[in-house]
Amino acid sequence: MPDTNIHSQKILILDFGSQYTQLIARRVRESGVYCEIWDYDVNPQYLEEFSPQGIIFSGGPESATTTESPRAADALYDLGVPILGICYGMQTMAERFGGKVEASSKSEFGFAQVDVSANNKLLDGIEDRVTEAGQPQLDVWMSHGDKIVELPTGFRVIAATESAPIAAMCNDAQSLYGIQFHPEVTHTVQGQRILERFVRDICACESLWTAASIIEDAIATVRERVGADKVLLGLSGGVDSSVVAALLQRAI
């Protein structure tokens, strides 16, 4: 195996059914950190083995205002690692700690301007502009009907929009963060920086997931499994099978 285990630094993405979940994973990978996507109701016994340095809750199509809607198991919060909740993920986090989510009379879909209203580890120094009054602002992509109307215990507001006064929140002591907007879509200009801040700084993941190290790891894994055996590959001429062929050729 290579000297450094490129899977040693990792983030868990809990999927609540958002159409953007894979985008979150790709942004995390672009930050140089391995991550996996798990279904929200995955058996918590797998958690300890996977042992992520941080967790991201995706958005989702359901409403956090109903009790039947999907929730993260308490075991995830009990791990004690930083958690970032996005959209629906943030709303379920709020409900978990006694906050309140309500269906909003005004849904927000599309571009929005967010005022970063208090210093915090997630967004400090990341902004699209600072107003004359010294107010840092972010241009973000919103896609929600419900919104948080009461802050959960132990949390404070860190960003607001006109129609969503709690557009981002955090619990510093437990390293829990929630953002109503979607940092994973390219319409949120600073989205990559925000996710990178969470993964690299807040979760303290090292950047080991690079093209060169992925190749090294794949070659080592193939060698270990296959040894001196012969391998048959279906070569369609497409990208995936061509890359497999090139990898196998290097490995054996």
Place this chain on the structure above:
Amino acid sequence: MATFAKNMGVKVIRVNAADRFLTRLEGVADPEQKRKIIGNTFIEIFEQEAAKLKDVNWLAQGTIYPDVIESAGSKTGKAHVIKSHHNVAGLPDDMKMELVEPLRELFKDEVRKIGLELGLPYDMVHRHPFPGPGLGVRVLGEVKKEYCDILRLADAIFMEELHKADCYNKVSQAFAVFLPVKSVGVVGDARRYSYVITLRAVETIDFMTARWARLDPDLLETISSRIMNEIADVSRVAYDISSKPPATIEWE
């Protein structure tokens, strides 16, 4: 294929199994059933070929992470089966070879990155995705040799003109679709009653959402007149202006 055999020292065996696929697909119009048949036939041929070789115990596949997530999702019953993937689903349980899938943790853009890093040519790495079941899902309804031949000719013209206009790398995916319906045309003084070809070109970052490509109307005209002039069995060419969602990129 020749590239691999020549430049990389990979031993390439070509099996022409067109008749076997076509015979099994006779009379089958249901897309899911077509995919299953193609997947199973593919694996079967692989096993037979492997049996001819000595000591081949491993089958390599270009399964990538989104395939894994999708099939895992369908196992828990949480996600609807949108399409069963050739790479994962349809594998018989009694498969005699063990699988090696060195890309199963990677997203498509990561596969491209390591492909370049491994020294594969740019054009190969940036080829548009091609569905596992091949033209089987681009000939709508029942697959016949005659239909595949027409489709191949039309697709080749489409690709050639896209390359000429320097548009191939500007769209994310482009292909022709064969519609088994007949439409009336006029050629000289004669009436022609033959098939319809649809052109599909999309722009997307992640293949989860896609916008139909705004190809230059003059380019579209060149392509459509070439297809209708050069292929006697096509009397009409249409351009697909559906985005995803709600439409999917492939037609089946």
